[in-house]
Amino acid sequence: MTIELRNVSLRVGAETHIYETSLSLQPGQFNILLGTTLSGKTSLMRLMAGLEKPSSGRLWANGAEVTGVAVQKRSVAMVYQAFINYPSFSVYDNIASPLKVAGLPKKEIDAKVREFANLLKLTPMLERLPNELSGGQQQRTALARALVKGADLVLLDEPLANLDYKLREELRDELPKMFADTGATVVYATSEPLEALLLGGYTATLNEGRVVQFGKTSTIYRHPETLEGARVFSDPPVNIAAIEKRGDTAYLSASVSWNVPAKLAAMPDGKYKIGLRPHHLSPNGAGVEVDGEVQIAEISGSESIVRVIVEGNNWVSETHGIHSYEFGQSTSFFFDSSRCLYFDANEMLIETQL
Amino acid sequence: MSRIEFKDVRHAYPSAAGQAPVYALKEISQVWEDGGAYALLGPSGCGKTTLLNIISGLLTPSEGSILFDDREVTQLPTTERHIAQVFQFPVVYDTMSVFDNLAFPLRNRGMPEPRVRERVTEIAAMLDLSDRLNQRAAGLTADGKQKISLGRGLVREDVNAILFDEPLTVIDPHLKWQLRSKLKELHQQIGVTMIYVTHDQVEALTFADQVVVMHDGAVVQVGNPIDLFNKPRHTFVGYFIGSPGMNVLPCKLENGQPVFANNLLSSGYPVDTDISGKLEIGIRPEFVSFCDDGIPVEIEKVEDLGRYQVVTVKHEAEQIKMLVGEDQSIPSISPQIQFDPASLRLYCDDWAVETPDA
Numbered sequence: 001m002t003i004e005l006r007n008v009s010l011r012v013g014a015e016t017h018i019y020e021t022s023l024s025l026q027p028g029q030f031n032i033l034l035g036t037t038l039s040g041k042t043s044l045m046r047l048m049a050g051l052e053k054p055s056s057g058r059l060w061a062n063g064a065e066v067t068g069v070a071v072q073k074r075s076v077a078m079v080y081q082a083f084i085n086y087p088s089f090s091v092y093d094n095i096a097s098p099l100k101v102a103g104l105p106k107k108e109i110d111a112k113v114r115e116f117a118n119l120l121k122l123t124p125m126l127e128r129l130p131n132e133l134s135g136g137q138q139q140r141t142a143l144a145r146a147l148v149k150g151a152d153l154v155l156l157d158e159p160l161a162n163l164d165y166k167l168r169e170e171l172r173d174e175l176p177k178m179f180a181d182t183g184a185t186v187v188y189a190t191s192e193p194l195e196a197l198l199l200g201g202y203t204a205t206l207n208e209g210r211v212v213q214f215g216k217t218s219t220i221y222r223h224p225e226t227l228e229g230a231r232v233f234s235d236p237p238v239n240i241a242a243i244e245k246r247g248d249t250a251y252l253s254a255s256v257s258w259n260v261p262a263k264l265a266a267m268p269d270g271k272y273k274i275g276l277r278p279h280h281l282s283p284n285g286a287g288v289e290v291d292g293e294v295q296i297a298e299i300s301g302s303e304s305i306v307r308v309i310v311e312g313n314n315w316v317s318e319t320h321g322i323h324s325y326e327f328g329q330s331t332s333f334f335f336d337s338s339r340c341l342y343f344d345a346n347e348m349l350i351e352t353q354l
Numbered sequence: 355m356s357r358i359e360f361k362d363v364r365h366a367y368p369s370a371a372g373q374a375p376v377y378a379l380k381e382i383s384q385v386w387e388d389g390g391a392y393a394l395l396g397p398s399g400c401g402k403t404t405l406l407n408i409i410s411g412l413l414t415p416s417e418g419s420i421l422f423d424d425r426e427v428t429q430l431p432t433t434e435r436h437i438a439q440v441f442q443f444p445v446v447y448d449t450m451s452v453f454d455n456l457a458f459p460l461r462n463r464g465m466p467e468p469r470v471r472e473r474v475t476e477i478a479a480m481l482d483l484s485d486r487l488n489q490r491a492a493g494l495t496a497d498g499k500q501k502i503s504l505g506r507g508l509v510r511e512d513v514n515a516i517l518f519d520e521p522l523t524v525i526d527p528h529l530k531w532q533l534r535s536k537l538k539e540l541h542q543q544i545g546v547t548m549i550y551v552t553h554d555q556v557e558a559l560t561f562a563d564q565v566v567v568m569h570d571g572a573v574v575q576v577g578n579p580i581d582l583f584n585k586p587r588h589t590f591v592g593y594f595i596g597s598p599g600m601n602v603l604p605c606k607l608e609n610g611q612p613v614f615a616n617n618l619l620s621s622g623y624p625v626d627t628d629i630s631g632k633l634e635i636g637i638r639p640e641f642v643s644f645c646d647d648g649i650p651v652e653i654e655k656v657e658d659l660g661r662y663q664v665v666t667v668k669h670e671a672e673q674i675k676m677l678v679g680e681d682q683s684i685p686s687i688s689p690q691i692q693f694d695p696a697s698l699r700l701y702c703d704d705w706a707v708e709t710p711d712a
Binding site for chain 2: 135236
């Protein structure tokens with residue numbers, strides 16, 4: 001289904017939840033809404049589903065206007081963060097429920113339930129009740145119920161947020177595959193940049209009720225048009241610093257400087273900003289050297305995320321391997337200046353990497 | 355403060371009459387040193403909350419004993435164990451001020467008011483709550499409320515240990531690291547034994563000096579973050595720590611050396627040739643690389659994760675994940691891979707073949 005939002009906004013009382021937004025989602029496309037809590041992901045989904053009537057603007061589905069058409073009359077399925085299943089129904093009956101409501105013949109219902117139970121690895125659990133399942137199985141049941149309807153538009157609101165990370169890893173891997181064959185337009189909300197990268201497809205970065213940028217996920221990550229876009233799509237947060245550009249040199253401080261790309265060198269001297277991804281700031285290596293004061297070293301299984309203060313800026317270095325530091329320890333960090341994203345006074349990207 | 359010891363502790367929840375008991379917690383003997391920072395890490399249902407409840411006294415184990423500094427406490431109720439506990443969701447009195455919330459556990463125990471004031475002021479400063487002491491708790495954000503819960507856990511000086519049960523679950527991801535660093539700092543300042551239960555490897559490995567990895571009701575490894583990454587004792591540890599987890603592949607032995615896909619993998623293991631059981635090699639995605647003369651594979655999937663690429667390859671029926679640098683190109687014609695021999699591990703029936711400290 002093609003979903004089109006034309007200048008859609010949502011105001012609740014005096015508050016604006018969604019500022020004027022235009023967005024076009026293509027059939028079969030996997031779309032991600034990426035932003036922090038309260039950035040407007042859920043509101044945007046509710047608008048798409050027809051659960052919320054826009055304060056202004058129009059919605060179109062497959063070329064027909066659907067503004068104000070109730071959710072029941074549209075081919076939409078939604079899955080929420082909390083696992084919502086009928087507690088007294090077996091897994092089988094949970095999955096079958098939307099088909100029963102639609103009045104399908106028993107035989108057809110049975111075939112569909114078994115097909116989707118198989119796809120979601122629920123076949124051995126069909127007779128169980130939801131509270132006899134693990135969290136992952138409960139959410140898979142909710143997903144199966146959403147999928148079995150064959151809805152044209154499937155909205156998934158942080159569906160993996162309540163699961164163990166290893167289960168998330170598995171389901172993230174499976175989800176795009178599940179939808180690949182259905183032809184449904186999928187919209188998936190997440191607050192985790194890494195999840196967006198793993199799911200691929202297309203991403204809309206959201207901040208404070210606005211769509212910052214929309215496009216192919218890898219493009220949105222590598223070429224954020226604005227500093228805001230880079231901020232939304234970076235976890236740990238992108239390292240930001242003000243620099244002074246004079247001629248072909250960037251100064252982070254009196255003692256830290258490097259040569260800038262030709263395009264920036266040709267621009268007027270003055271104040272600019274840089275964005276540097278955490279994995280491009282390393283405790284060993286070559287390039288521009290800066291002094292960092294360590295705040296904490298966080299360790300994932302195989303990586304260290306070190307929070308440091310560099311020239312008064314709160315920066316993060318993400319490196320492979322396990323590194324331990326003492327609080328307040330002073331140490332050198334390095335970055336390759338060609339990895340810097342440069343932004344002008346309006347925080348718009350100066351495209352220097354192609 | 356004290357050293358906590360588990361001696362042959364097992365626990366089964368009541369089962370139907372006539373049925374054999376199912377142990378939620380298999381036999382565990384474990385010492386929690388006084389002043390240590392421990393994490394209990396494992397997926398939901400692994401028994402970590404059962405273990406925590408046995409320490410706090412909310413649950414009496416069906417077998418074994420618990421000692422605090424050589425004193426048996428197995429039958430002692432929670433109130434007599436002097437354990438502070440911080441839960442997943444903030445427990446605060448909304449109508450009370452931040453100050454009164456923090457003072458609550460102290461006043462409850464009849465501490466004189468001047469001392470209460472002193473202690474609350476001290477803890478509030480550690481948690482950056484000093485300027486909000488007179489504010490009502492109701493007006494705080496989720497992380498503000500959880501800070502109060504942490505503060506109430508930390509405020510008593512007479513506790514044997516502080517237990518944390520997934521305390522950062524409700525915290526916005528962007529704020530989590532601040533509370534994590536705060537907790538670590540607090541542990542260094544007050545030196546009380548802390549046991550932190552989580553299913554999140556980052557929380558466990560960042561907070562703890564010793565991580566206790568649990569799987570299916572049993573402790574499968576106790577170690578520091580480096581050991582858990584480099585020397586997983588059990589295939590589950592290899593899978594659970596690290597993302598993506600370790601590749602576990604079937605192998606056989608030839609002349610005492612593991613062989614996978616007809617490639618001799620010199621691992622330097624002093625393998626006993628009499629070994630029998632399910633043999634597997636474990637190799638982390640970090641230590642698999644493309645090469646010119648190795649194991650032929652087909653490329654199934656390339657995921658661009660920004661800082662690196664996760665490449666899924668297949669050799670016959672075996673799927674292998676590998677990490678490749680962000681700028682590195684993926685060979686398109688007859689790709690071949692190799693394993694770093696130094697990082698290879700051999701497993702027999704899921705347990706590492708070696709002496710634990712080898």
